[in-house]
Amino acid sequence: MNDSLDPRINRLKLNKTDDPCKVEEGENWNVFEVFHQEKRGAHHEHVGCVHAPDAGLALVFAKEQFGRRKKCVNLWVVRSADILAFDVEDEDMFANNLEKTYRDASGFKVMEKINKFKAQAKPANDK
């Protein structure tokens, strides 16, 4: 019947019936987003997702999928459906007014003022 080069495949007695195989919707479980922490003290970063029947197994699969090669000290998983995000179409609301020096350290020129004060004060002290 089956003439695979691999004896183990022949032992499986593949496809005894020709019935089509159908995977039911939902049979591959739910989707979880995975966040990877490379070292202690670093942020957890989104790296991808896994399919799992619950959060506990999602962590196990995430370790296999995202922790097997690169350095990893911790992982988070969260159900994809629980992620709340802005609509990408609303991206324009992040458009920045470039005139934001009032909330930047560089917007405050303290040294200029100090130097000006010192320059003015110096002749007075010399008297």
Next chain:
Amino acid sequence: MYGGGYIFEEPNRVQQREEQLHDDPEKLAAFEMRIANGEKIEPGDWMPAEYRRQLIRLIEQHAHSEVIGALPEGTWITRAPGFKRKLALIAKVQDEIGHGQLLYNAAETLGKSREAMINDLLSGKSKYSNVFNYPAETWADVTVIGFLIDAAAIVNQVANAKGSYGPYCRALERICYEESFHLKQGHDAFIELATGTPGQKAMLQDALNRWWQPIMHFFGPPDKVSGHSEKLMQWKVKMASNDDMRNQFLEAYVPKIRELGLTLPDPLLNKNEETGRWEYSDPDWDLFFEVIKGNGPCNKERLDVRKWAEEHGRWIRKALMKEGTFEKKAMPVA
């Protein structure tokens, strides 16, 4: 591992083109501008129906190729010569299955469920890289796959990683990083046979002769017949033509094969120094299409193994399902 040569038009393409006519022209112009500016498209973005359809097909078939591609090598794990080769092969096969998962997730962000993709694979509707329909007869075949098929896949994937769809690019970035290990371990095993005993050399030469035609098929039909869509190039779904990728592969790897004293079974294979391009005999493209249709030496075995795994894993997938987890089912977000 993956090859672009099996990305074919389906019969309903004409019908889909009609659908494309209904895309909002203003949104389409903004979308095309975004791609021309080198920006990435993300899952929630507006996209033309045809872009979505082509990407789902591309990424899905890439995912299937990773999973099916692990089968010819996977059966050699128990017979790998020595502990180090066995460890490397186990790691490589695990990576390939992992790549399949990453890619199924990227395809899911476009709205097709993983279950639907697996069903289309099992029913034969969805294809995978043609090269995996050939058997790995000896250990030398495994080294040829690990070295040359992975090398060809890297040429393809590095090109695709510069494409326009964000989730696919991110998956490919990680895949390419892991493939570099696959290529190196394959090259190492290949060199060991090429510089070994006369018996080892002969075994490798045989395997190379068997695999050369499938490797020439790997990037798909020549540009003059494949008629790759300019639209797909403009949308950065297809990043390089079949002939360009084939030429890039020959340029990099033919010297690496010949320097080991091995030969390739094509008397016309040579670099034309004037044009800078490689010339070769046309591989048998009728055979290529015949194998894609399902009539290759291993098509049936590959799908039967996949079907066996699906059927025999069903009881545990169902046993693990817990109430409540599926109240909110969603596609991956990024």
